[in-house]
Structure formats: structure tokens, C-alpha cells
Amino acid sequence: MDVLEAIKTRRSVGLVSDKPVPQELLEQILEAGTWAPCHHRTEPWRFFVLTGEGRKPLGEVLAKIAEKDMDDPSSETNQKKLAKRLKKPFRAPAVIVVAAEPTDDPKVIAKEEYGAVYSSIQNMLLTAHSLNLGGFWRTGKPTYDPLMKDLFGLPEDGEVLGFLYIGFPEKEVPAGARKHFNDVTKWISTEDGLKGKM
Numbered sequence: 001m002d003v004l005e006a007i008k009t010r011r012s013v014g015l016v017s018d019k020p021v022p023q024e025l026l027e028q029i030l031e032a033g034t035w036a037p038c039h040h041r042t043e044p045w046r047f048f049v050l051t052g053e054g055r056k057p058l059g060e061v062l063a064k065i066a067e068k069d070m071d072d073p074s075s076e077t078n079q080k081k082l083a084k085r086l087k088k089p090f091r092a093p094a095v096i097v098v099a100a101e102p103t104d105d106p107k108v109i110a111k112e113e114y115g116a117v118y119s120s121i122q123n124m125l126l127t128a129h130s131l132n133l134g135g136f137w138r139t140g141k142p143t144y145d146p147l148m149k150d151l152f153g154l155p156e157d158g159e160v161l162g163f164l165y166i167g168f169p170e171k172e173v174p175a176g177a178r179k180h181f182n183d184v185t186k187w188i189s190t191e192d193g194l195k196g197k198m
């Protein structure tokens, strides 16, 4: 599959089967993740591959985080909500947790470390797609909760940046749609070309 075709046909695939993803396919995805650009060659990405019962602690921490905002976690409604959180990581046979561990090198700009990890995520989603796997980048507020950081043993300035749910698609996802690039682009070919709004 050519790169532009892969980019344009990749979709967020929410519905995947329970069929385990072979280790060698997961390894290809992870390898692609390590080939993202990174300023000063810091390679700030960290990956945690959760499969089988290895997904359970993620559900437990999602429930624990949700519980913090509940007045009465034992109420029937809240118990149902917590049970849903416990199940979330089981929506796909493999969940790749992608985190950033920024270097403490003072010449490195912290947000560029995050940028590198976001590029790594896109590499992984495109590779999953090229392997006929479905991928879904999920986040949400709990992603950035200190308890999440603790679960994965990240340092204080580290952060989980995404959960990549990977599996074999259960059904085809419709084609995507985007604005035309000219709607978000200004072509500058004269000195005063930047005057005025986009």
C-alpha cells in the first residue's frame, strides 16, 4: 500500500474481534513507532502492550479514577458506571499504551518530545492499517490523571498520550472525509503575502 493511500484510507476502527493479534504484527507496529522523527534523537516514546489479563489493571485504574468524582460509588448507578470502566480495555485484544518520557536535557523543548510521540502514534496506526488491522486512538481525561502515570511507572514529567486499541476489524468502516487542504492553507509567494487573515 502506498503511503498516501494508507494515510487516506486509515480510519478509527472501533469494532474489532477478540482474535489475538499475532506477536509479529504487534512487533511491526512497535518498530514503526520507533521510527518517528524526534529532535535531538531523544526517542522519548515508551510502549506498554496489554493483552489478555494484562488489560485488567488498566480497567481497574479507569474505575478508580472515575470513583474520585463520585459522592457515593456504592450506589447502583455508580456501580454500573464503574463496571463499564473495568470492561473498557477489553474492547480490543491488544491495547498499546503510548507514553512520553521527556529527556531532562535542558536544550530539548518539552513540547517537541510530545510531538515526537504523537508522530510515533501515527506511524503505528498507519502500520496497523497496512497490516489489515483496525486501530483506534483513545484518550479522555483519565489518560492524564496522576493515577494513570503511576500505573505505568512514569516519571513526574512523563505522560500517557494515547491508548491504541488494536484488533482485526469486525466490519468495514465507511470512508473518511476531510476539508480540502486549500481551506486550511495559505500559499505565500510575495513579501506581504502574510498580511490579512487565513
Ligand SMILES: Cc1cc2nc3c(=O)[nH]c(=O)nc-3n(C[C@H](O)[C@H](O)[C@H](O)COP(=O)(O)O)c2cc1C
Binding pocket: 010, 011, 012, 013, 137, 138, 139, 140, 176
Ligand atoms: C489525541 C487524540 C485522542 C483521541 N481520543 C479519542 C477518544 O477518546 N475517543 C474516540 O472516540 N476517538 C478518539 N480519537 C479519534 C478521533 O475521534 C478520530 O481520529 C476522528 O474522529 C477522525 O476519524 P478517523 O480517525 O477515522 O479519520 C482521538 C484522536 C486523537 C488525535
